[in-house]
Amino acid sequence: MREFSYDVVTIGGGPAGMAAALAAREAGAKRVLILERDRELGGILQQCIHNGFGLRRFEEELTGPGYAHRYIDMVKATDIDVWLDTTVLAAEPGGVITSVSPQAGLTVVRAKSVVYAMGCRERTRGAIRTPGSRPAGVFTAGAAQRMVNMEGYLPGKEVVIVGSGDIGLIMARRMTFEGAKVKAVFEIMPYSNGLTRNIVQCLEDFGIPLYLGHSVTAIHGKDRVTGITVSEVNDKLEVIEGTAFDVACDCVLLSVGLIPENELGRAAGIAVDPITSGARVDQFRETSIPGFFAAGNVLHVHDLVDWVSEEAAIAGRSAARHARGELAPSGRERSVMAGEGLRTVVPQRLTDFEPGKMSVRFYFRAAKPMGASLLQFWADDALAFERKLRVVKPSEMIVADIPVRKIGDAATLEFRVVPAPEKVAAEDEIEEEA
Amino acid sequence: MMAHMVHAIQCIGCPIGCGGEVTVKDGVVAEMTGFTCNKGLAYAAEEVVAPKRMVTTTVRVSGGGLPLLPVVSVTPVPKERIFDCLRLLRSVSVAAPVTEGTIIVSDALGLGVDFRAARDIA
Incomplete structure (x- = not known):
């Protein structure tokens, strides 16, 4: 078995892995390697032809x-360096990465820093527990793409199409x-x-109806799917009796959410955020295991690749600093909470700031749709x-x-999204009517 | 009496997604309500008079590592001609290697729109 050593290794050669590797190299890491299981770089972008x-x-x-x-x-x-057709089997604390490929066989790479950039996977029929038989013709939207x-x-x-995620909408147009x-x-x-x-350009342009508040209650067909049964649901997402109707089809595409493909991280024992299913990271995108970083959809699912590139560059720069021994473990660590109105926040914790650091960028997912709102940052229970x-x-x-000056030395840090006071909301309405 | 039509338009310019109405009299935009920025007004005005879309699809490619080459319109296509363009592109076949940016079809259907390769195929 051959052994190699690198300063920074990214696991995954999609947008996150490439941006992290480039940033690491620019930040002075001398030996950088991208490990990619597909036959080419680019990740999921290569099938997103829109x-x-x-x-x-x-x-x-x-x-x-x-x-x-x-x-x-x-x-x-x-x-x-880029190794294609290379699947990582394990990345253990200490930076020992075991991979396999048809060309090189089983290989061990010793890395001073590792960046997880494995992306995400689609939720499947099992994840939404759709009743009915198991015929052919049921695919995730991304597989169909x-x-x-x-x-x-x-x-x-x-x-x-079941679920109105973006990949499902894009595939509605593509199939048309x-x-x-x-x-x-x-x-x-x-x-x-x-x-x-x-919704406008993939459905309305082609007269494809979008049924909100509807759940699939059965999938029909023996060898090939022949149709589905759909029912309306109430505000508790329970099926409303008597609303069922059938739709004949030979293909069902599922677009019901994405989950980080984080098996390598879990196996290495990194702390995982139960809501994002990605690592709990600090502002350097370092996981709970020193020298292991995460970026892109394996950290939390993004809607824009532009944010993935930006986040991965942070992880890559930090990985380069760690490889040089400049990213010392911080003595102090503070949790960042997603409070009222929010589901997730990244980074989930803060360690000591770099000297001269002026601000920290946070990424959030809201819990539910809201109109005019206020994003609030609370430090030690005071609105900061x-x-x-x-x-x-x-x-x-x-x-x-x-x-950074608003974060200060506070021990507890929490973000909230609350409805804007009426005065602010009213101003908005006037603006919209103008 | 002048021809008078009110179109409901959902703006796509940003996440706010304003819904508004555009009143067209004799083929000319007479009044717009509900939009809150200039980008939205411009989109809505074009959307009722001459809607256009960027078109992305694939053409066949032979001798490459993949059977399909993704292509994209260089400029937007009039919405009512999208399917005509798709029919034209379905008949197109190219040979590998192809480099990103190569014009695959120029001046499709006399619309003045070129389609170019969206990636390399070795």
Whole structure:
């Protein structure tokens, strides 16, 4: 078995892994390696052929492969090593990474710093416990996306989509473009989890109906799916008797959420945030195991790749500093809480700030849709910072920079999203009517 | 009496997602309500008169590592011609290698819209 040693190794060569590796190299790490299980770099972006990527990062609208290409070119212009077709089996504390590939066989890499960048996986039919038989023709939307956009197969001709996540909406348009009839999208929640832009341009443009507050109560078919039964649900998400109806189809696509593909992190014993299912990290994106960092969708599921690149650059720079012994373990550690109105916050903890650090960027997911609101930061139970949000949607990440001087030495740190006082809300209404 | 139509338009410019109405008289935008920024007003005005969309799809590629090449319109396509463009692109086949940015179809259907390769295929 061959052994190698590197300063920084990223596990995953998608947008997070590439951005982390580039940032690590720029920050002075001499030997940097990207481990990628696919045949090429780029990760999931390579199958996301629609456009709309990169408005923030490159200030232009790119396709998924186009965004990936920018980063692949940047990686190629450096001496960063890339191992393709390489699956990591384990990454143990101390930085011992065991991987396997058809070309190199079983290999051990010793890394001073490791960046987890494995991305996320789709929730499946099992995850939403859909009753009924187990026929062929039921796919996750992302699996269908790969078939249609990269492999040249159409997974069905009469399609229903369950869940209104962005991949499902994008696939509604994509299947329509390829000649399939998309009959409807069914969403159990009273609101969509997709971006408004996608509801308009992927459904309304083609007259595809979106049923909110509807749940699939049966999937029919013996060998191949023949249809589904759908019912309305009440505000407790319980099926309302007498509302059931059937929809015939030969294909069901599921777009019911994403979960970090964090098995390597869990196996290594990192502390995991039960809500994000990703690592609990500090502002350097360091996990509970020193020298192990996390970024991108394996840390928390993002809606924009631009934020993934930015977050991964933080992880990469920190990994380079750790490799040089400059990121000393901090004596003091403070938890950051997602309070009222919020589901998640990243980073979940703060360690000592770098000298000269002016602000810390936090990323949040809201618990429910809200109108005009205030994002509040509470330090030791005193309101330290407040920012107006014109609208709050669980599908769109909230990003806020909190000045270090507002964080101070407080022991307890909590964020909340609360409805804006009426005066602020009223001003908004006037503005919207103008 | 002038032709008078009110269109409900959902803005897609940002997460706020304003819903508004555009009144068109004799093919000209006469009044807009509900939009709260200039970007929204511009989008809504174009959306009722001449809606356009960027189009992304795939064409066949032979001799490469993958059977399909993703392509993207360089400029937006008039909405009512999207399916005509897709039909045209379905008949297109190219040979590998292809580099990102190569024009695969120029001036599709005389619309003045080019389609280019969205990635390399070795």
